[in-house]
Amino acid sequence: MELYELTLKQAQEFLAKNPNRKDELTKTLADRIKQVDSKLNTYINFDSKHAQKNGDVKGPLSGIPVSIKDNIVTRDWETTCASKILKGFVPPYDATVIRKLREAGAVIFGKCNMDEFAFGSSCETSCFGPTRNPWNLDFVPGGSSGGSAAAVAGRTAIAALGSDTGGSIRQPASFCGVVGLKPTYGRVSRYGLVAFGSSLDQIGPITRTVEDSAILLNVLAGHDEKDSTSANVPVPDYTSFLTKSVKGLKIGLPKEYFVKGLDPEVEKAVKQATSVLQDLGASVTEISLPHMKYAIAVYYVVAVAEASSNLGRFDGVEYGFRHESSNLRDMYFETRNQGFGAEAKRRILLGTFVLSAGYYDAYYLKGLKVRTLIKQDFDQAFQKVALVLGPTAPTPPFRIGEKMSDPLSMYLSDIYTISANLAGVPAMNVPCGFSAAGLPIGMQLTAKPFDEGTIFRAGSAYESATKWHEKVPKL
Amino acid sequence: MLQKINIDQIAELARLNLKPAERDKLAKDLEGILAYVSQLQELSADKVPPTSHVLPIENVFRKDFAKLSDIREAVLKHAPKCEGKFFKVPKVIEGA
Numbered sequence A: 001m002e003l004y005e006l007t008l009k010q011a012q013e014f015l016a017k018n019p020n021r022k023d024e025l026t027k028t029l030a031d032r033i034k035q036v037d038s039k040l041n042t043y044i045n046f047d048s049k050h051a052q053k054n055g056d057v058k059g060p061l062s063g064i065p066v067s068i069k070d071n072i073v074t075r076d077w078e079t080t081c082a083s084k085i086l087k088g089f090v091p092p093y094d095a096t097v098i099r100k101l102r103e104a105g106a107v108i109f110g111k112c113n114m115d116e117f118a119f120g121s122s123c124e125t126s127c128f129g130p131t132r133n134p135w136n137l138d139f140v141p142g143g144s145s146g147g148s149a150a151a152v153a154g155r156t157a158i159a160a161l162g163s164d165t166g167g168s169i170r171q172p173a174s175f176c177g178v179v180g181l182k183p184t185y186g187r188v189s190r191y192g193l194v195a196f197g198s199s200l201d202q203i204g205p206i207t208r209t210v211e212d213s214a215i216l217l218n219v220l221a222g223h224d225e226k227d228s229t230s231a232n233v234p235v236p237d238y239t240s241f242l243t244k245s246v247k248g249l250k251i252g253l254p255k256e257y258f259v260k261g262l263d264p265e266v267e268k269a270v271k272q273a274t275s276v277l278q279d280l281g282a283s284v285t286e287i288s289l290p291h292m293k294y295a296i297a298v299y300y301v302v303a304v305a306e307a308s309s310n311l312g313r314f315d316g317v318e319y320g321f322r323h324e325s326s327n328l329r330d331m332y333f334e335t336r337n338q339g340f341g342a343e344a345k346r347r348i349l350l351g352t353f354v355l356s357a358g359y360y361d362a363y364y365l366k367g368l369k370v371r372t373l374i375k376q377d378f379d380q381a382f383q384k385v386a387l388v389l390g391p392t393a394p395t396p397p398f399r400i401g402e403k404m405s406d407p408l409s410m411y412l413s414d415i416y417t418i419s420a421n422l423a424g425v426p427a428m429n430v431p432c433g434f435s436a437a438g439l440p441i442g443m444q445l446t447a448k449p450f451d452e453g454t455i456f457r458a459g460s461a462y463e464s465a466t467k468w469h470e471k472v473p474k475l
Numbered sequence B: 001m002l003q004k005i006n007i008d009q010i011a012e013l014a015r016l017n018l019k020p021a022e023r024d025k026l027a028k029d030l031e032g033i034l035a036y037v038s039q040l041q042e043l044s045a046d047k048v049p050p051t052s053h054v055l056p057i058e059n060v061f062r063k064d065f066a067k068l069s070d071i072r073e074a075v076l077k078h079a080p081k082c083e084g085k086f087f088k089v090p091k092v093i094e095g096a
Helices: A008-017 A019-040 A048-052 A096-103 A146-153 A170-176 A210-220 A264-279 A292-313 A328-339 A342-355 A360-384 A407-414 A418-423 A452-465 B007-013 B020-042 B071-077
Strands: A043-046 A065-069 A107-112 A160-164 A179-182 A202-207 A250-254 A283-287 A387-391 A427-434 A440-446
Touching (some): A008 A210, A019 A048, A019 A065, A043 A146, A048 A107, A065 A146, A096 A107, A096 A210, A146 A170, A146 A202, A170 A427, A170 A440, A179 A210, A210 A427, A210 A452, A250 A360, A264 A283, A264 A387, A264 A440, A283 A360, A292 A360, A292 A407, A292 A418, A292 B020, A342 A360, A342 B020, A360 A418, A427 A452, B007 B020
Parallel strands (some): A065 A107, A065 A160, A250 A283
Antiparallel strands (some): A043 A107, A387 A440
């Protein structure tokens, strides 16, 4: 086994036994990137001089390289959000999650490719070109954290951070056959995450195993005085849930998830995964989330409204790209015209429209009201069951270019993931099979707020009983 | 329901010049997305309170005290244009 193939847990064990081989671990991974990343394009920015720093801090992640989605700011290291408008932006501070990783000894390893400003479900809107799926280079890795997910699957990263506003950790994890967790809103500090939809965004781990996810969340979670929306709720040891049996665990399958539009291969794999958990002692019942079908409509009002407001700050004055002009208005308008890509413009315009005079009540306010109904659906479901199980994405990965000309069909690939952001609940993708064409399929486990423990419990039990996570793409 | 939009007015509000080639495509995309979103109108939710935020959060206050920081130099170092300790932009008041 090569060192770049180690899981986070295995890397911890390896370095505990061989503390003087830290540099070897990062070097092997750097060599791997040189070897395969011209095919995958998982990194926007990789510089081994940054990777060498911090190797000597003692902590649970001491010496272990962790890769970072390029919308999380890193001090003195360019952060681009895969957008031309942030060209040359070198943050003067670290995001809280970066500080926590450094304090735990992790090596901040490289900045991963993504959809521009996290707007996308395929990693094709990056101004640095698309990331490719390690299982088949003609297919997308999902998005927006496609670089992070493809890096973990393609063994150009041991573990990575992503961000999730409507499925941007879970859907690419599903497409790449890795584990991706969107924690409860407020569980992980957003300080230093470039904002997209501030009431929806969460940072979370993308890893090869459920165990690795728990190890990373232990480091990331917790209250932060620099993020007033971070929750002051105690952080349990998430690894303590990994060995708990699922005997007696109540799991609900929403009947609205298994309807037209769901790919038969995905349906079959998810149903089989349900049987595995049942055989391990979990009890499965049908539940209903009646407003689920409105989730995408709500999202494309609420998320774009927040995005249009958040992206107002990119005007060429203080950082990033500026179109020089002697006229101030022209500088603003042309900086934004040249700096933003097509999908960013689409969302800024849509958000501006739904917030504009005369349309606010019909669109934005209505969206917020239906968001309440979606949240209430989850509240009611969690009175009956401890875990909601369903597909993460309606289909296996699609081809590069397939959905780029039709934004709505792209948006629909997040149909199962968006509601967790609207309701603020934690949800995880766990790999549960492959299509006949050899592309990964994932299931989504959703729990009530701050109950990530139950997700780890079920995810780990399933992973121990199956072998999907041991499959490796050939590159 | 077909929602017509005035793309030029929205672009003006969003402080965005649009390339002529993308203007019509964006207008069509937006109308398509709004047609999908209009399914929200079939729900009656008049009495439902809006959710702008899922956590029961309150404003957070801290003591107002000054401390030293080296952030100004770091910020100005990568600014598109600056002069001394200021960001530099084109003239704000026309004709002055």
